[in-house]
Amino acid sequence: MNVRTICLAILYDGEATGYEIRKLSVEGEYSYFIDASYGSIYPALAKLEAEKLVVSRVEHQEGKPAKKIYSVTASGRTAFINSLFEKLGEDEYRSEFLLFVRFASELPASLVEARLNERVEQIDAMLADFDKLGEDHSHPGDTWVIEYGRTCVVAARNYIQAHRGELIALARPDSGSAAAAE
Amino acid sequence: MNVRTICLAILYDGEATGYEIRKLSVEGEYSYFIDASYGSIYPALAKLEAEKLVVSRVEHQEGKPAKKIYSVTASGRTAFINSLFEKLGEDEYRSEFLLFVRFASELPASLVEARLNERVEQIDAMLADFDKLGEDHSHPGDTWVIEYGRTCVVAARNYIQAHRGELIALARPDSGSAAAAE
DNA sequence: TCGCACATGTAACGTGTTACATGATTAG
């Protein structure tokens, strides 16, 4: 799943500028698919325009830089939807957290405990984000996707809470008067 | 999480060749962290050796190409464990499946249903893999990681089964005598 | 007045993949 596809997906729901697309991809509902930077979005949009899959119009604003507002063309819509008919690529999941966990036995118990706590906090923050995203679900499939995400994340949280003790027991006991990190 | 780190992690548990490291990263227990190709592993190993974090010895075999067996040095171990003390990078999850789902309302119900079925089958295959991996857990942290993975994947499977109807209802009704894909 | 939000874009760089080059043995 490349930046190109994400641009088309976002524009499918309505026009947007490169600046807005990046925001959506980093903070918004699309942040669960990709994290794109300006350096990839602007060239992708330019290429898409050259291929006539999107068109742009410039809007001048007083006091702010001019905007270049993109929207999909009919052939852009067709191309995007057609791409969804093709065989899906596999999901990919990369986790530094799990690599850390795997080596818990080589690390001090206080560090393992601290990282486990951090992780639960991160999950709680994500859950709060999901709640906010769930409120304005402009796109019909959004709710399903958000609830799918929530379900997985809650399962992860429960697992951590239920099995944190086992992992800490595996870790190296803290020497002496370890009050340690929090 | 780069190839370099994965090489150190794998070698931490015992010596291996570049060929074996790739296999582990694609098929084995490390496939849940990364999918590395020869083109990235061999150069990474060479660089690691230049930095004295690993050493190699060549083993000649009759009938087969010579092997270059790598193992970590003391400073390699230290460097790896020290890197685990640093702030963890965030997990990243990319899913073409979820992008597909988001646009279910633009797609034929038969296609949506077929993809949902495929997905459940894929999850079942993963679950079977987890069972096999669970058998020989040489590393103490492995069991925890595998059970964490299993928990998340089972939650996803349950969600799909419980809410498949809603998604199919959202999709475009199949025209006419649609018996469609399976 | 300092830095942030708005807004677009490019150039250098990093990191990884795909395809190529090479070559023997073994199983179907």
Place this chain on the structure above:
DNA sequence: CTAATCATGTAACACGTTACATGTGCGA
């Protein structure tokens, strides 16, 4: 006889990130 497994490595390429360049207005 064909394909796969073992085994290492390089070169071309794709794709993306970081940092830079440029500039205004607004709130702390």
